[in-house]
Amino acid sequence: MSIPDERDLVSPAASGHGRHIPPASLARLTVYLRVLGTMMTEGIERVSSEELAEAAGVNSPKLRKDLSYLGSYGTRGVGYDVPYLSGQISAALGLTLDWRVAIVGAGHLGRALAGYPGFGSRGFEVVALFDADQMAVGQEVGWLRISPVEAMESILEKTRANMAVLAVPAEAAQGMCDRLVDAGITSILSFAPVVLQVPAEVQIRKVDMATELQILAYHAQRAQVSALATDAQARMLR
Numbered sequence: 183m184s185i186p187d188e189r190d191l192v193s194p195a196a197s198g199h200g201r202h203i204p205p206a207s208l209a210r211l212t213v214y215l216r217v218l219g220t221m222m223t224e225g226i227e228r229v230s231s232e233e234l235a236e237a238a239g240v241n242s243p244k245l246r247k248d249l250s251y252l253g254s255y256g257t258r259g260v261g262y263d264v265p266y267l268s269g270q271i272s273a274a275l276g277l278t279l280d281w282r283v284a285i286v287g288a289g290h291l292g293r294a295l296a297g298y299p300g301f302g303s304r305g306f307e308v309v310a311l312f313d314a315d316q317m318a319v320g321q322e323v324g325w326l327r328i329s330p331v332e333a334m335e336s337i338l339e340k341t342r343a344n345m346a347v348l349a350v351p352a353e354a355a356q357g358m359c360d361r362l363v364d365a366g367i368t369s370i371l372s373f374a375p376v377v378l379q380v381p382a383e384v385q386i387r388k389v390d391m392a393t394e395l396q397i398l399a400y401h402a403q404r405a406q407v408s409a410l411a412t413d414a415q416a417r418m419l420r
């Protein structure tokens with residue numbers, strides 16, 4: 183993901199509890215939600231913060247801090263009610279809303295996203311897929327048919343899309359973003375490697391795998407340096 187900024191924070195209204203949720207906590211909340219979902223399918227009704235933290239791969243003080251943003255503190259000795267906590271996180275993340283996603287750009291990425299069956303169970307229904315290439319228009323991807331971008335506004339209205347994913351080349355991204363905004367879309371996820379300008383009321387997130395890889399490389403290099411330093415220290419003490 184791109185470097186977090188103010189826009190990466192959930193608005194007080196969206197958090198449902200009047201507090202901003204920092205981006206790192208927000209990311210972990212989605213992990214807790216997935217873990218709680220698995221617990222519910224296994225019929226688990228209560229979970230301690232230690233158990234939930236372990237299943238999510240975090241420490242329990244961090245988990246308790248994250249959940250405190252929702253006003254959820256659990257009950258000492260009893261833990262958290264699994265379905266209730268899951269509902270609370272879903273509400274804070276806005277997942278109780280009906281998210282209907284349109285994908286703009288049906289190339290490698292757009293088709294892979296449109297064909298992925300895992301979004302529905304996480305609350306996101308892909309309702310339309312657009313492309314500017316007449317050769318692509320009409321082709322089927324999963325259960326969707328690629329629509330011509332010329333008809334985007336009317337199809338967005340007809341499908342009641344309220345979220346969009348931009349998977350077009352960088353040079354087409356701002357123009358398509360403007361059209362989405364003009365059509366009333368206020369939540370946009372962009373894969374295009376450009377900075378997009380949107381009005382303040384529009385939420386935009388950028389997915390940048392190259393940035394993620396650079397961050398990963400930085401941490402891997404730090405871990406290597408620190409392992410070498412520990413080695414050298416151990417040799418000196420021998």
Ligand SMILES: NC(=O)c1ccc[n+]([C@@H]2O[C@H](COP(=O)([O-])OP(=O)(O)OC[C@H]3O[C@@H](n4cnc5c(N)ncnc54)[C@H](O)[C@@H]3O)[C@@H](O)[C@H]2O)c1
Nearest residue numbers: 287288289290291313314315349350351352354374389391
């Ligand atoms: N963030 C990441 O990690 C990541 C990874 C891969 C690709 N990307 C970016 O995602 C975008 C898509 O990548 P891809 O590999 O799918 O490219 P692609 O060339 O396979 O697909 C792009 C598609 O967009 C269509 N298109 C062009 N202009 C359009 C317009 N105005 N309206 C609608 N459709 C239009 C093209 O016809 C094509 O089908 C690119 O900007 C790429 O740089 C980002």
